[in-house]
Amino acid sequence: MIPFYLVARSYGLMDTIWAMVLPNAINTYNLIVMRTFFSGMPVEVEESGRIDGLSDxxxxxxxxxxxxxxxxxxxxxxxxxxxxxxxxxxLLLIRNPNLFPLQLVIRNLVVVGQAGDVLEATTKDGHKVILESLKYAIILLGCLPVLIIYPFIQKHFEQGAMIGSVKG
Known part of the structure; x- marks a missing residue:
């Protein structure tokens, strides 16, 4: 983590959107899956296109x-x-709370409990209780975009996960 922080700081990524994008730009596993897929693609398909007069x-x-x-x-x-x-x-590279992504906000609310009075209620005995249901609703809100996108690409996801990883 320390070398990651030092490199990001030296490139001026502190408190920028690029602090979230650039460290995740290339994933080695995904690169290997893509390479395996493209190396398994038949050369004859490309050659038939070139014979028909197509450019690269x-x-x-x-x-x-x-x-x-x-x-x-x-x-x-x-x-x-x-x-x-x-x-x-x-968590490492962004200090401005206005730039925090949703997942960091959720982490702060659920794990650290930095919500103040929003997540607290008082029982009739005068005890303060954290509203667990609100925490779970926030977690569900964080999962919702992925849950919405996944069904639309599910059939491609099942094919693609096996195509690039298994050769036979």
């Missing part, structure tokens, strides 16, 4: 990208979930 760019846009939609959507979902759930980068 047209082969890419009309043949390679449509064939690789499952793996692209799968890796996209992996990145989406990883970046959406990342609060550690923000």
């Amino acid at each position: 760019f047209t082969v890419l846009t009309r043949i390679v990208i449509p064939l690789s939609k499952p793996v692209l959507l799968t890796i996209g979902m992996f990145y989406t979930v990883a970046i959406w759930n990342d609060f550690q980068s923000a």
